[in-house]
Amino acid sequence: MSKITIDHDGTSFTLQRETVARVDTKKCINCGTCRENCPVDAITEAQRRICRICPSCTEQPGMTPQQMDDFCTKQSCTTACPLGISPQGYIGLAKCGKEEEAWKQIWKKNPLPSVCARICHHPCEQVCKRGALVDEPMAIRDLKRYLSDTVKWERPAYPRLHDERVAVVGAGPAGLSAGHFLSTLGYDVTIFEPNMEPGGMLVRAIPEFRLDRDAVRRDIKKLQDAGLKIQCGAILGKKQLKELQDEYDAVIIAAGKPHGKEITWVPKWNYDGVYTAIQFMDFANNNQNTYRMPAQNFVVDDAEGVVIGGGSVALDAARTAVRLGAKKVTCVCLEEGDNVPAHAWERKEAEEEGITIIEGWSPKAYTGRVNTLEGIDFVKVTNFKKDENGKITFDTDASQTMHMPCTFEITAIGQYADNIFPAEDGETVFYAGDIAGGPSSVIDALASGRKAAFAVDAALMGRKLRNASTDHEIVQAPMEEKIYPCNRRKVRLTPRPMTDPAVRVLNFDDVERTFTQKEAYNEELRCLGCGYALIDPEKCIGCGVCQTLCPKGDVITMVKREEA
């Protein structure tokens, strides 16, 4: 018995077949493929509740039972990912031996999967329920890295569906992402990059011990092989941007914030050996420029240094200085406690390498002879406040001062953009990445690039902006679908594979290594499997798309409507 439903305005109709799709919740891995491709949006992500029979597992400090419920059922690793990739999905696929399928889940949505497998700040792991309820979160990034290193894959060539041409300025993560998604939609895209190597901050600022350059080159080469045009060495001025606007149907500005801020309000900030983190990392990353270090007077080897700033860039610069032979490196930041912007694991890795982090001090004066820096005076910060826009206000307590002897100083207090770009006009000029917001992570830049690509598509095709955000509804699973944390072994089977601190400070080799197959399998087994796809039989029309597309294969069956 088929049922025809006609829209209230009579413009469209749907035909419901006799059968509906049914999900085997025990087998579903919540990869989201069916949900994204369902033509009638009949599928939602359901999150299992947590068993609260014995409160010992689920009682979290600072969380009421209601908050605990929200934590478990209002977010998932999929919603945490700015690109909307489902870690549970690819972990589940890898666990059942479908590693290629698992990797495909990642690269279909992520233009730089091998890069993210190394340096993503993994928001998915921060909401992983295993971390809150059992022992430690899943090592999702490491599993992704395992997949990136083991699976051989080719990106299919981009289709050419539209005549419109789009120019993207900047081949950093945001620009590459915008270019990739526009190419996927069938546009003719050219990326203009001022440097000789695409990658932006991935090759300029991120140290090699965190992100080996082979991974970057591999990912970008796959994009280029698929048909993305990247023109390197294209330095654009106002006039050239104007020409781009005339020549191309749309321009996406993803030029980033390539310059480091300096502490110009402190007198004598310009000693030799005072660098912005971007300059310093640029120097360390481009070995061919070593002989042209900005100040010839200054050597890192066997010297004491201070890094001003407490973010990821500051710690990267400090760790780089340690590898260049610095005797002692101290990070000094304005913020204290939870306000320190660096992630906890970054701090831990830095501290293991002998870097001291001193919180709550602001530079007051640089001291030195002639051009040589000899030390920095700091003054204690009080009343530190940061508003929603990220604007920082603080007072200083002049009675508390500190002197740090040092011969070089690296300033890592933020970055700024070039100011040559035209205003966003909503029709032909779009912004993406750091230049559109604050300096942020790689994964946020990729998401921002994708959003800009969809905005360009909407503007050029004259249609409504498709939902670029990854937010989707999560529903609570019925009571019988529960997770029992007590049943899980409270052990971390595979500790995150890191090189020993004493060894890793000696060179620029990657500090992490890839899981072996056995380690990866053990890690995959730890996944709690919190979510699954929930099909609304009322909406389902029984078309069978979900069954066809399901990468696991045995999850969805078509059953008679009456049975459902």
Add this chain to the structure above:
Amino acid sequence: MTTQKRTALVVGAGPGGSTAAFYLAKQGVDVLFVDKETWPRDKTCGGVYLTSLYPMLKEMGCFDAMYAQQACNINTMRLINRKEDYIVLDVDPFMIAPRRFTDDQIRRAAIREGADFLENYEATSLIMRKGVVKGVHGLYHNEPMDIEADVTIIANGAHSELSRQLGAFVDDPDLTMYCFRGYIDGVEGLVPGQAEEYYVPQGVNGWSPICTTWLNPHYEPGQAVLGMTITEKALRESGMTMMEFYEYWRDNTKFGRERLHNAKMIDKLRGWRLPGSRKLAQSVYPGAILIGDAIAAAECAFEYGIPSAMVGGQIAAGIIADCAAKDDFDFDMLNRYQAQASAALDPGLQFNGMFRDELLNKEDVMNDFFDWVKKQPGYPHLSFSGEAMKYMHDVLGLEIGITANVGSQ
């Protein structure tokens, strides 16, 4: 290989190139300026900004920052001749500031104004089409990259390959110099605001007369910056190193002993070889204008390098902006630079050249000049350039048509 296309290209982001880029951007010309170094970079020579440049620096919005960073402000000058006699004269005040900082400030002013900047780009040769300069071949991060331009300003200093390719820079072995700089602590007897310039007597192995040493007060009392300039010929003939020469001067001259008997070098003596060239008549070629040391490196050692480069850059920018407005980059249009630059710079260059050749390099004349100055009414509160001009005109009978105060020091 990648190619860029620009209206104006400035090769070199030192004070001259950055000034040109600043004024070009200010007048709305599409300009790219390139430099082979990673900025900020240091230089061993110069660092002198004359009063006549202050309005230009103020216009660029970098004067306050530079003035705050100055090591010292010089308003009098002590000149010591080879007989170890001295005179003190007033000079137009000028500031000494570290070049690593000040050059960077001028470069930033140009970027703020809207000029595009590219570092780590080394221009290797000119693109010539039918005898017209159409841009440069170069290496960007060691990868080949061409930049084409309607007009090219060559401002990459005395080492410029480009000006040699045009034949504008003719190496003069007699003028090739070594310029050195060091910082000394514990110097005694320096007067605040007074620069000291020494003409070191001939000594061991027969030192050539063209050898000058400066001591300028630097930031704190007792701290001085030491500058030494010597021709390559003289250095070769003497067979000594610069450090040995410094020690010789310190131990064997009256002022050297007086000033430096307790002194210690703070920093290594650092320097570079500076090719020299007599200024040719022509600094404009089809499609290219040459400014600064790229055309006349001989003046740089006499504290006239930065002013001539910056003024030249300003004039060149004005002319190119006019050409761009009319979209006409013919040689005749560009060649107006020649007359304007000559009017602004030549009096100063001529005065400096003459002062050096006719007065300082001739030991007897210099001694006579000292005696003559001391007898003038009002000594020691006399103007350095005024007295020198008067002496050269009245006593030596030289013809000098000097009016501009550029480089009057």
